[in-house]
Amino acid sequence: MSDSVAYDVTAGVATITLNRPEAMNSLDTPTKVALRDTVQAAAEDEAVRCVVLTGTGRAFCVGQDLKEHVGLLQSGDMDALWSTVPDHYAPIALALAGMPKPVIASVNGVAAGAGASMAFACDFRVVAETAGFNFAFTGIALSCDTGISWTLPRLIGQAKATELLYFPRTIPAAEALTLGLATSVVPAEELATATAELATRLANGPTVAYGAIRQSILYSATSTLAEALEFEAGKMNLTGGTEDHRNGVASFVAKEKPTFQGK
Numbered sequence: 001m002s003d004s005v006a007y008d009v010t011a012g013v014a015t016i017t018l019n020r021p022e023a024m025n026s027l028d029t030p031t032k033v034a035l036r037d038t039v040q041a042a043a044e045d046e047a048v049r050c051v052v053l054t055g056t057g058r059a060f061c062v063g064q065d066l067k068e069h070v071g072l073l074q075s076g077d078m079d080a081l082w083s084t085v086p087d088h089y090a091p092i093a094l095a096l097a098g099m100p101k102p103v104i105a106s107v108n109g110v111a112a113g114a115g116a117s118m119a120f121a122c123d124f125r126v127v128a129e130t131a132g133f134n135f136a137f138t139g140i141a142l143s144c145d146t147g148i149s150w151t152l153p154r155l156i157g158q159a160k161a162t163e164l165l166y167f168p169r170t171i172p173a174a175e176a177l178t179l180g181l182a183t184s185v186v187p188a189e190e191l192a193t194a195t196a197e198l199a200t201r202l203a204n205g206p207t208v209a210y211g212a213i214r215q216s217i218l219y220s221a222t223s224t225l226a227e228a229l230e231f232e233a234g235k236m237n238l239t240g241g242t243e244d245h246r247n248g249v250a251s252f253v254a255k256e257k258p259t260f261q262g263k
Contacts, residue, residue, distance in 0.1 A: 028067075029084070032088035039051075050101060060105070062115055134168055244261060
């Protein structure tokens with residue numbers, strides 16, 4: 001897609017790689033545009049059954065490129081400075097959290113600011129034991145973005161989320177696992193293998209059912225029980241009409257392992 005965002009689809013797994021290692025994968029405007037468009041493309045690509053988001057070098061992503069941010073502040077271009085939240089960060093979060101297929105954050109290094117926010121918009125966070133999370137925002141007297149005010153309390157509770165957002169510090173991988181920020185923690189040299197194993201498992205699964213479940217969870221967070229039940233019913237009808245469902249039932253009756261096609 002661009003020099004700063006690499007995109008590869010292999011065996012149903014789309015890997016999106018932030019590729020600005022010299023800037024710790026910080027997000028300048030071209031990178032944000034490329035990342036937004038790439039995530040949205042992966043969401044819409046029927047050949048993609050699982051998405052992996054990762055980075056190159058020492059960082060997963062340290063959020064906003066502060067050199068660019070300072071330049072915009074000094075230039076007085078307030079429109080460019082603050083339009084990035086609705087134009088870039090919000091669409092990235094919505095696409096990651098809402099796409100109808102599973103998403104993995106393969107956290108190879110520090111995830112800070114919007115980088116942490118993006119990781120939390122994913123279903124799973126496979127974290128290298130040398131990596132960590134830092135919420136960073138108040139360190140430069142800013143509020144939070146990229147959906148972290150929504151995702152973080154749902155992962156670790158409101159009180160702990162408030163504490164960590166108010167008083168940012170680097171949370172090492174082991175503590176992240178204890179808190180529930182990480183799904184799993186692995187040695188750095190095993191990160192690619194562990195991610196690939198999970199991604200392959202997901203890509204070989206019932207994609208429509210996975211998508212329906214993640215969208216049901218997302219919907220239920222801001223809905224009444226009655227509304228959630230109605231939404232679930234619609235998704236049950238959707239998944240009940242898939243080839244994967246018919247194959248899964250036939251395989252169950254035959255006492256065989258099902259093979260899912262993602263449709």
